[in-house]
Amino acid sequence: MKQLYTLMCCFLVAAGFAQTQFADRLAVDPNLFPFFHGVASGDPLSDRVIIWTRVSPQTTEETVEVTWRVALNTGMTEIVKSGTFTTSQERDFTVKIDVTGLDPNTYYYYDFRALGAFSKRGRTKTAPQSGEATEVRMGVVSCSNYEYGYFNAYKKMAQRNDLDMVLHLGDYIYEYAVGGYSANIEGRTHEPEGEIITLQDYRIRHSHYKLDPDLQAVHQQYPFVCVWDDHESTNNSWRDGAENHTEGAEGTWTERKLFSIKSYMEWMPIRESNGLSIYREITYGNLLNLYMLDTRLEGRDEQAALGSLMEINDENRRLIGDAQFNWLTQAMDASTARWNVVGQQVMMAPLRAGLVPINTDQWDGYEFERQRLYDFITANEIANFVVLTGDIHTSWANDLPNGLLYEPILGTGSVGVEFVCTSVTSPGLDIPLGAEVIKAGNPHVQYLDLTQKGYLVLHLTDEFIQGDWYYVNVNEPSNNETFGAAYRAVSGSNHLRSASTPTTTSSPRPSPAPALPIGYTTDMDENTRLTVFGIYPNPFQEEIYVQFHTTASGPADLRVLDQQGKVLIAEHYPALAPGVNYLKINTRDLPEGLYTIAMQQGGRLVARNVVRK
Numbered sequence: 001m002k003q004l005y006t007l008m009c010c011f012l013v014a015a016g017f018a019q020t021q022f023a024d025r026l027a028v029d030p031n032l033f034p035f036f037h038g039v040a041s042g043d044p045l046s047d048r049v050i051i052w053t054r055v056s057p058q059t060t061e062e063t064v065e066v067t068w069r070v071a072l073n074t075g076m077t078e079i080v081k082s083g084t085f086t087t088s089q090e091r092d093f094t095v096k097i098d099v100t101g102l103d104p105n106t107y108y109y110y111d112f113r114a115l116g117a118f119s120k121r122g123r124t125k126t127a128p129q130s131g132e133a134t135e136v137r138m139g140v141v142s143c144s145n146y147e148y149g150y151f152n153a154y155k156k157m158a159q160r161n162d163l164d165m166v167l168h169l170g171d172y173i174y175e176y177a178v179g180g181y182s183a184n185i186e187g188r189t190h191e192p193e194g195e196i197i198t199l200q201d202y203r204i205r206h207s208h209y210k211l212d213p214d215l216q217a218v219h220q221q222y223p224f225v226c227v228w229d230d231h232e233s234t235n236n237s238w239r240d241g242a243e244n245h246t247e248g249a250e251g252t253w254t255e256r257k258l259f260s261i262k263s264y265m266e267w268m269p270i271r272e273s274n275g276l277s278i279y280r281e282i283t284y285g286n287l288l289n290l291y292m293l294d295t296r297l298e299g300r301d302e303q304a305a306l307g308s309l310m311e312i313n314d315e316n317r318r319l320i321g322d323a324q325f326n327w328l329t330q331a332m333d334a335s336t337a338r339w340n341v342v343g344q345q346v347m348m349a350p351l352r353a354g355l356v357p358i359n360t361d362q363w364d365g366y367e368f369e370r371q372r373l374y375d376f377i378t379a380n381e382i383a384n385f386v387v388l389t390g391d392i393h394t395s396w397a398n399d400l401p402n403g404l405l406y407e408p409i410l411g412t413g414s415v416g417v418e419f420v421c422t423s424v425t426s427p428g429l430d431i432p433l434g435a436e437v438i439k440a441g442n443p444h445v446q447y448l449d450l451t452q453k454g455y456l457v458l459h460l461t462d463e464f465i466q467g468d469w470y471y472v473n474v475n476e477p478s479n480n481e482t483f484g485a486a487y488r489a490v491s492g493s494n495h496l497r498s499a500s501t502p503t504t505t506s507s508p509r510p511s512p513a514p515a516l517p518i519g520y521t522t523d524m525d526e527n528t529r530l531t532v533f534g535i536y537p538n539p540f541q542e543e544i545y546v547q548f549h550t551t552a553s554g555p556a557d558l559r560v561l562d563q564q565g566k567v568l569i570a571e572h573y574p575a576l577a578p579g580v581n582y583l584k585i586n587t588r589d590l591p592e593g594l595y596t597i598a599m600q601q602g603g604r605l606v607a608r609n610v611v612r613k
Contacts, residue, residue: 025579028211028549030531031522035119038216041223042269046104046127049223052269053112053119055093056533063088066095066114074109074511089538092203094266104129107510123513124223125164133285137162137505140456142169142390143423147182147190149474151214153424153455156472156481158217161509166222169390170229170345173205191582197250200536202263204547207533211580220513226270227278227292229345229391233260236361238300279324281331288460289337291328293344298324304360312357312367319366332382339460341386348387349398349418349444374402377415384491385416386465394428395469396420397447397487397496408443411495419467421456425474446496447485459503464490468502530601538610542588549580556601563594
């Protein structure tokens with residue numbers, strides 16, 4: 001969400017052949033063929049975990065068979081699980097396996113093999129069973145806009161080697177066109193160029209993000225637990241529409257939402273269930289029950305107008321919806337864990353100017369449902385209720401005040417606490433009154449930083465939960481970070497206090513996953529310089545999108561041939577820029593049939609067959 005901003009987003013339409021022309025483009029190692037997008041794992045349970053990768057074949061096979069292995073050591077000699085998975089264009093050549101039968105609270109390494117080569121090895125960890133967990137440490141992130149800066153927060157988390165998992169609370173990708181919501185940093189430009197609307201658009205955007213080396217690095221080292229926010233579909237989305245969707249001109253909302261969900265399920269290491277719901281529970285022994293909510297697409301009614309107190313307080317309006325609310329309350333009521341932690345998108349604590357909420361996109365716009373939740377927590381004596389939040393691009397440590405019952409000095413009347421992580425890159429809030437004035441008018445806010453970017457480390461033990469904010473520079477590649485602040489709640493207190501130092505851990509972590517695949521070599525043909533990641537869509541209609549990488553500048557040629565070898569479309573590019581490139585081909589005049597797309601640069605030919613309906 002673009003908090004408190006009004007930005008115009010341009011939708012770029014390219015006719016015929018188009019090529020992005022930026023001087024500094026994302027570089028990809030061609031020697032990582034065919035696993036250019038790295039590996040990832042996610043949704044760890046005590047006996048299973050998701051492992052993920054993506055294959056980029058250089059010809060359009062109907063299917064690609066991928067073998068996978070899970071081992072206890074980095075050398076992959078102590079194999080405990082293995083198998084095969086067949087992927088295809090139907091799922092954009094992504095690979096996702098729910099590996100079962102694993103031991104609890106155990107580190108594993110995994111990799112994939114296809115088309116004669118190995119992927120990088122990933123490291124993951126299963127959740128503990130009851131009685132096994134004495135602490136849990138997780139990185140918490142949100143709002144990673146590629147065009148607003150470098151993913152140095154991901155880089156620093158990958159280097160820590162002291163986390164059990166990473167929570168991504170949404171806005172993993174952004175939907176805008178190039179320059180639509182951007183810091184205009186040279187080389188940090190979205191693919192494709194236009195606002196993403198169709199299934200192929202969403203797939204290409206996910207693909208481009210996962211080519212980022214810092215994002216790949218953190219996925220390689222830790223399992224992720226993810227939920228979407230609005231920008232995985234489009235800004236300020238809700239169940240039946242979105243602020244940044246024009247019905248008709250941008251297709252139907254029903255189709256666009258389904259496209260965004262399908263691509264998300266393909267490209268993210270998330271366990272899939274029946275239907276389109278992503279709310280779910282992950283348990284870490286008797287220490288933590290983690291409830292991941294969907295405050296966007298599951299049950300949200302349209303956002304209320306600012307200042308419309310009648311709408312805001314309407315008891316019929318919902319943010320998470322009755323089905324999800326009932327699931328959450330039943331799960332918390334049955335919980336025996338020390339900490340009941342909700343991972344979700346939008347801020348739960350109030351943010352008001354006087355008595356008037358200033359952002360109705362968050363829980364402030366759904367007052368009845370929030371109070372209904374608070375009443376349940378109070379009546380059922382839910383222990384140690386904690387909320388983790390993203391979305392707002394800033395850092396907050398909040399008590400959760402239960403109306404007039406709240407007393408800020410002692411913290412009485414607080415039903416729980418909330419840690420709000422800042423964004424990975426997306427811009428903060430330009431509020432002239434500043435943090436101190438906000439805190440004076442909202443005394444439940446214990447800590448607030450409106451500008452810095454980075455990540456949160458959340459540390460849980462039987463005695464306390466603490467959030468440590470770390471900040472990075474996003475304007476250039478950097479290996480530096482600063483410690484910002486720490487806030488802690490003692491078990492049973494439901495109230496935050498400042499902590500003087502960040503948490504540390506004495507629990508050993510095993511070796512990180514090695515940076516390069518087994519058998520990695522740089523001894524490649526001098527002419528191996530052009531790699532195709534995907535041709536979208538397949539089957540196609542009026543346009544074909546080609547996403548590819550070249551290691552060298554210079555001329556290139558593209559041909560579209562029919563099955564008799566006749567050239568129907570021919571284009572010459574005198575100077576492709578090194579790095580990831582993107583072409584759009586106008587194919588509306590081609591009749592139905594089977595075609596070959598051939599690209600050539602520096603003597604190497606890459607051909608892919610595309611079926612047109």
